[in-house]
Amino acid sequence: MRIIKIFDTTLRDGEQSPGASMHVEEKLQVAHQLVKLGVDIIEAGFPIASHGDFEAVNRIAREVRGATIAGLARARHADIERAADAVKPADSGRIHTFIATSDIHLQYKLRMSRDQVYEAAVDAVKYARKFTDDVEFSAEDATRSDWDFLCRITEGAIKAGASTINIPDTVGYTVPQEFEELIAYLFNTVPNIDKATISVHCHNDLGLAVANSLAAILNGAGQVECTVNGIGERAGNASLEEIVMALKTRPKFFDVDTRINTPEIYKTSRLVRKITGIVVQPNKAIVGANAFAHESGIHQDGFLKERSTYEIMEPETVGVPQSTLVLGKHSGRHAFKARLQVLGYQLSEEELNTAFDKFKHLCDQKKYVFDEDIETLVAEQVARTPEVFSLVDLTAESGMNRTPTATVRLKVGDEIISLTQVGDGPVDAAYKAIAAITKTRSSLTRFEVKSITGGTDALGEVVVAVEEEGRTVRGSGSDTDIIIAAAKAYVNALNKLAIRRRDTQQDIESI
Ligand code: KIV
Ligand code: ZN
Numbered sequence: 001m002r003i004i005k006i007f008d009t010t011l012r013d014g015e016q017s018p019g020a021s022m023h024v025e026e027k028l029q030v031a032h033q034l035v036k037l038g039v040d041i042i043e044a045g046f047p048i049a050s051h052g053d054f055e056a057v058n059r060i061a062r063e064v065r066g067a068t069i070a071g072l073a074r075a076r077h078a079d080i081e082r083a084a085d086a087v088k089p090a091d092s093g094r095i096h097t098f099i100a101t102s103d104i105h106l107q108y109k110l111r112m113s114r115d116q117v118y119e120a121a122v123d124a125v126k127y128a129r130k131f132t133d134d135v136e137f138s139a140e141d142a143t144r145s146d147w148d149f150l151c152r153i154t155e156g157a158i159k160a161g162a163s164t165i166n167i168p169d170t171v172g173y174t175v176p177q178e179f180e181e182l183i184a185y186l187f188n189t190v191p192n193i194d195k196a197t198i199s200v201h202c203h204n205d206l207g208l209a210v211a212n213s214l215a216a217i218l219n220g221a222g223q224v225e226c227t228v229n230g231i232g233e234r235a236g237n238a239s240l241e242e243i244v245m246a247l248k249t250r251p252k253f254f255d256v257d258t259r260i261n262t263p264e265i266y267k268t269s270r271l272v273r274k275i276t277g278i279v280v281q282p283n284k285a286i287v288g289a290n291a292f293a294h295e296s297g298i299h300q301d302g303f304l305k306e307r308s309t310y311e312i313m314e315p316e317t318v319g320v321p322q323s324t325l326v327l328g329k330h331s332g333r334h335a336f337k338a339r340l341q342v343l344g345y346q347l348s349e350e351e352l353n354t355a356f357d358k359f360k361h362l363c364d365q366k367k368y369v370f371d372e373d374i375e376t377l378v379a380e381q382v383a384r385t386p387e388v389f390s391l392v393d394l395t396a397e398s399g400m401n402r403t404p405t406a407t408v409r410l411k412v413g414d415e416i417i418s419l420t421q422v423g424d425g426p427v428d429a430a431y432k433a434i435a436a437i438t439k440t441r442s443s444l445t446r447f448e449v450k451s452i453t454g455g456t457d458a459l460g461e462v463v464v465a466v467e468e469e470g471r472t473v474r475g476s477g478s479d480t481d482i483i484i485a486a487a488k489a490y491v492n493a494l495n496k497l498a499i500r501r502r503d504t505q506q507d508i509e510s511i
Contacts, residue, residue, distance in 0.1 A: 019472035061090035075124035084131035098138035172205025199223035209238035277474020321371035396426035442468035
């Protein structure tokens with residue numbers, strides 16, 4: 001079977017989702033998980049964009065083994081040099097250089113002629129080849145480009161040494177039949193096309209990113225660019241899990257395979273959700289909360305008689321944990337560790353001790369502890385943002401005839417600061433106290449609450465978005481006490497803002 005290469009761009013295009021920016025430590029965690037998932041290429045960032053981006057790509061190239069590490073570069077020497085430096089320590093490093101090819105971009109953005117763009121593309125590929133044999137060239141806005149110009153630039157880039165040519169649907173404009181025809185046209189027209197892998201990179205503005213990617217695969221594309229949970233610029237990128245599971249569920253139709261270790265899908269999705277704070281819609285295919293839930297009586301009846309009546313893939317195939325009652329108050333450290341292993345978590349002794357303390361704390365608050373609870377608890381721990389502020393304690397009072405009050409104790413550096421505030425409700429009071437202690441100038445733009453499992457004692461998860469000087473970050477927190485979960489989420493977001501501010505300061509200093 002033909003193997004389709006999975007090029008994951010969660011850390012680059014995915015990070016371009018509003019509010020999704022990730023710190024270097026968080027990117028490293030995602031990169032390690034992507035290797036477990038089995039992706040072929042990890043696009044780790046855009047090294048010239050910022051000091052933080054360079055550092056993330058460079059550390060991933062140094063520390064992550066088992067996948068090719070790519071860095072993005074415009075078709076300019078300075079970008080290419082920076083990307084080359086960043087990916088240099090990788091066992092296998094790739095420079096991914098791009099320039100727009102559509103007349104709209106040429107006229108309004110680049111102010112260049114087609115000949116100038118052609119020369120820049122060929123020069124960029126040749127220059128990148130001085131640093132590595134693995135060079136990918138992308139024709140940005142390919143689907144709105146003149147097809148013959150696209151063929152000409154593809155031929156030139158291959159001749160200059162590109163081993164992968166990417167055809168992006170940058171603005172999510174194409175439709176499957178048209179994209180199929182474009183890919184077929186390239187294969188039939190470009191004389192040296194067999195010397196390169198043809199890749200596609202589809203955005204989801206019309207909700208067609210996955211369909212378009214699959215159409216291209218059927219017509220010879222050998223690489224797809226995608227993101228976990230489909231996050232990315234505007235409406236996002238093609239979703240990795242949807243493409244992979246379509247290929248796996250319909251092997252006779254597609255007659256291709258990937259190297260993805262599908263039972264790692266769900267865990268990867270959770271990690272990305274946790275780190276970026278971008279929630280996954282409940283009806284999202286493959287990884288949404290309802291993706292394997294059968295609600296109607298007729299469906300349940302059929303499903304119980306024979307699973308395949310209403311289920312085209314089994315949840316275990318993508319690593320969705322089943323809601324089995326596993327552990328409780330009397331479970332020991334050994335049983336907890338064994339359960340974590342079943343769920344796919346290998347923690348160090350120190351991490352295990354912290355997780356076990358949290359688990360015991362949870363057992364005091366919640367009678368039944370489900371796999372999802374354990375998963376939330378551990379995912380939160382492994383996806384930790386470096387802490388500038390940490391929540392030490394919170395007490396809140398509210399009632400029908402009381403003024404809601406909250407007292408928050410926060411650790412800021414080596415100091416513990418305590419403050420009491422009143423508000424419209426206990427969460428509002430706690431947020432006012434946190435805002436005053438941290439002296440934040442940000443504003444809260446989103447607040448969402450969700451329960452992880454059923455029941456009034458369920459773990460609640462809060463996701464918030466905060467905005468400061470045009471920059472949005474998201475934070476998340478979970479606890480059986482929803483006010484504490486809300487406070488954790490807010491502190492998590494403020495930590496991200498503080499780290500971001502520090503990185504920006506470093507960028508300014510390094511200019
Ligand atoms: O959407 C796009 O065109 C891109 C390119 C840089 C590949 O992200
Ligand atoms: Zn893109």
